Structures are given as C-alpha cells and as structure tokens.
Amino acid sequence: MATIKSMTGYGVAEGENTNCRIKIEIKSLNNKFLELNVRLPRSFKDKDIEVRQILTNKIIRGSVAVNINVEKKEQNTGGLNINTELAKSYFDKLNALKNDLKIVDANLFSTVLNMPDVLKYDETDGADEDWVLIKDCLLKAFESFDGFRNQEGLFIENYLKTCLTEISTNLSAIAEHEQPRKEAVKNKLWLSLTENNEQGNIDKNRYEQELIYYLEKYDIAEEKSRLAHHITFFEDNLIKDGSGKKLGFIAQEIGREINTIGSKANYFPMQQAVVVMKEELEKIKEQLLNVL
Numbered sequence: 001m002a003t004i005k006s007m008t009g010y011g012v013a014e015g016e017n018t019n020c021r022i023k024i025e026i027k028s029l030n031n032k033f034l035e036l037n038v039r040l041p042r043s044f045k046d047k048d049i050e051v052r053q054i055l056t057n058k059i060i061r062g063s064v065a066v067n068i069n070v071e072k073k074e075q076n077t078g079g080l081n082i083n084t085e086l087a088k089s090y091f092d093k094l095n096a097l098k099n100d101l102k103i104v105d106a107n108l109f110s111t112v113l114n115m116p117d118v119l120k121y122d123e124t125d126g127a128d129e130d131w132v133l134i135k136d137c138l139l140k141a142f143e144s145f146d147g148f149r150n151q152e153g154l155f156i157e158n159y160l161k162t163c164l165t166e167i168s169t170n171l172s173a174i175a176e177h178e179q180p181r182k183e184a185v186k187n188k189l190w191l192s193l194t195e196n197n198e199q200g201n202i203d204k205n206r207y208e209q210e211l212i213y214y215l216e217k218y219d220i221a222e223e224k225s226r227l228a229h230h231i232t233f234f235e236d237n238l239i240k241d242g243s244g245k246k247l248g249f250i251a252q253e254i255g256r257e258i259n260t261i262g263s264k265a266n267y268f269p270m271q272q273a274v275v276v277m278k279e280e281l282e283k284i285k286e287q288l289l290n291v292l
Contacts, residue, residue, distance in 0.1 A: 003153075003157070003238070003239055003240065003241070003242035004156060004157050004238065004247075004291050004292070005149045005150060005153040005242070005291070006156055006290050006291065006292070007028060007029065007030040007062040007244075009026070009027070009145045009148045010025075010144075011144030011146070011147070012141055012144060013138075013140035013141035013144060014137065015136060015137045015140075016073075017129060017130065018073070019072065019127060020071055020073060020130055020133075021071045021073065022068070022130075023069045023071075024066070024067070024134070024137045024138055024140075024141040025066070025067045025069075026142060026144075027064070028059070028065070030062060030289055031061060031062050033061055034059060034060065034064070035063045036052055036059075037063075037065045037066065038052060038066045038068070039066065039067045039068060040068050041070045044070065044130075044134065047131060047134075051066065051068070054135070054139075055138075055142070058142055070130065082118065083119075083120070086115075086118055087112050087115075087118050090111075091109075091112050094111060094112065149292075152290075153242075153292075156290065156291060157238060160238060160247075160284055161238070163281070163284045163287075164234060164235060164284070166277075166280045167231060167254070167258075167277045167280050167281065168228075168231055170273040170276045170280075171224060171231075171273075171277070173273045174270050174274070177269045181218075181265075181266075184267060218265070218266050220261050220264050223257050223261045226253075226257050230250060230254045230257060233250055234250045234251070234254065243291075244289075244290075244291030247288055251281065251285055255285075258274060258277045258278055258281060261274055262274035262278070
C-alpha cells in the first residue's frame with residue numbers, strides 16, 4: 001500500500017432501519033487547509049458539530065463535501081403537513097391569471113403543490129436509533145473514501161518515482177558530458193587567443209590561468225552532489241513519510257540545484273538534459289499539489 005494519500009477522494013455508504021434509509025457521500029478535492037462542508041437533514045442539524053469532529057480527526061486537509069441524506073419510509077410519513085389556506089390562495093390567484101391571459105390548458109394543481117411552503121414535512125428531532133445508523137454509515141463512507149485516496153496515492157507514488165528516475169538519468173548524462181565540455185572550453189579559449197594574437201606569441205601560463213578560471217567558474221560538482229542527495233532524500237520521504245508539504249519543500253531544493261546547473265552548464269548537451277529535468281520536476285510539483 002502507498003505511504004502517500006491523494007487529497008482527491010470519493011466514498012459512499014448506505015444503510016436502513018425500520019424508520020428510514022440513509023445514504024452518505026464524501027467527496028474531496030485538493031486544498032492547502034481542511035475545508036469541510038457538511039449537509040445534514042434539518043432533523044439532525046444539532047449533530048453538525050459531532051459529524052465535523054468525527055471527520056476532522058480523520059481528514060488532514062482538502063476541500064471536503066459530505067452529503068448525508070435521510071429518507072423516511074412510507075409508514076413514517078405521518079408528519080406531512082399541507083397548508084390548505086396558502087394552497088387555496090395560490091390557486092385563486094393563478095386561476096385568475098390564467099383567465100386573464102386566456103390560457104386554456106394549465107395544470108394548476110401541480111403548480112400549486114410546488115409553490116413555496118404548501119407542502120411541509122414536520123421534521124422533529126431525529127430518533128436516537130437513526131443517529132446511530134448515520135454514524136455507522138458515516139464511518140463506512142469514510143473507509144470507502146479513504147480507500148479511494150490510498151489507491152490514488154499509489155498511482156501518484158509510482159508517477160513520482162518515474163519522474164525522479166528520469167531526473168537521475170539526466171543527471172548521469174550531465175556527468176558524462178563534463179569531459180567533452182572541458183575540451184570545448186579549452187578549444188574555444190585557445191582559438192580566441194590565437195585569433196587575437198597576430199604575432200603568434202601566446203603566454204601559456206596565462207592560457208592555463210584563464211582555463212582554470214573558466215573551469216572553476218563553471219564547475220558543477222557541488223550542485224551535482226547536492227542534487228543527488230536531494231533526490232535520495234525525496235525517495236526516502238516518499239517511502240517513510242509521505243507528507244505532501246515536506247515533499248514539496250524537497251522539490252524546491254531539487255529545483256534550486258537544477259537551475260544552478262543550468263546557469264553554469266554553458267554547454268548545449270548539458271542544457272538539454274537540464275531542460276528535461278526541469279520538465280520532470282514540474283510534473284512532480286503538479287502531482288504534489290494533490291498529496292496530503
């Protein structure tokens with residue numbers, strides 16, 4: 001199982017007893033913080049804080065929507081109230097409007113029933129046994145939701161490993177280009193000296209000093225070493241920790257070393273490898289936005 005979890009998730013659970021049918025859905029998207037939106041029936045509005053406490057202890061961050069739907073069974077629909085006076089008032093006014101506009105076919109009964117406050121269900125406080133069922137379904141929905149996040153996390157983990165492998169491969173390619181780059185610098189410097197010296201008298205000591213200066217200026221040994229260590233550190237935390245924020249900080253350090261190598265490379269084959277590493281790092285950063 002993956003050690004990292006995706007912030008994107010979906011879970012659903014259903015249950016029923018003699019009074020009602022319960023359906024609970026949990027959906028989440030990425031967010032820097034925990035943003036919890038809970039929709040409860042009116043009869044259980046007093047349980048909002050308890051629902052939030054249950055989920056806050058289990059979900060670290062993300063934009064999470066929880067929809068708890070309670071459907072009363074037919075034998076328990078005695079609480080339906082019809083506002084007869086209001087319905088008559090709606091009917092009279094709509095009927096008058098129909099006559100004024102000379103409308104022949106108008107289903108006023110259906111229209112009146114859908115008008116505000118005509119039909120109301122008398123939602124008293126939910127029964128204790130219903131609340132027990134809701135909590136049971138909530139935990140099951142979370143298990144389904146968490147399983148989804150784990151599965152997504154496994155996909156992200158494999159994707160990140162592939163990107164890291166590509167960065168390591170191109171780091172090795174850069175090392176292979178170092179000797180040809182030194183030769184290119186030496187030849188370029190020698191050509192520059194000979195072209196600008198008509199007498200042909202070249203101070204070899206000065207040439208060697210200039211060569212050492214350029215080679216030291218563009219030396220990337222430290223950057224390569226630090227980049228290799230950062231890659232290993234990222235891989236270790238991917239396995240042991242899995243914190244999206246921590247991995248994000250390490251990715252920033254990887255990017256810093258890649259940029260420095262790119263600015264010092266001054267050699268086209270090396271710069272090509274740097275471009276590929278930057279591209280892979282951007283893929284990593286994009287995926288980390290969705291990691292807990």
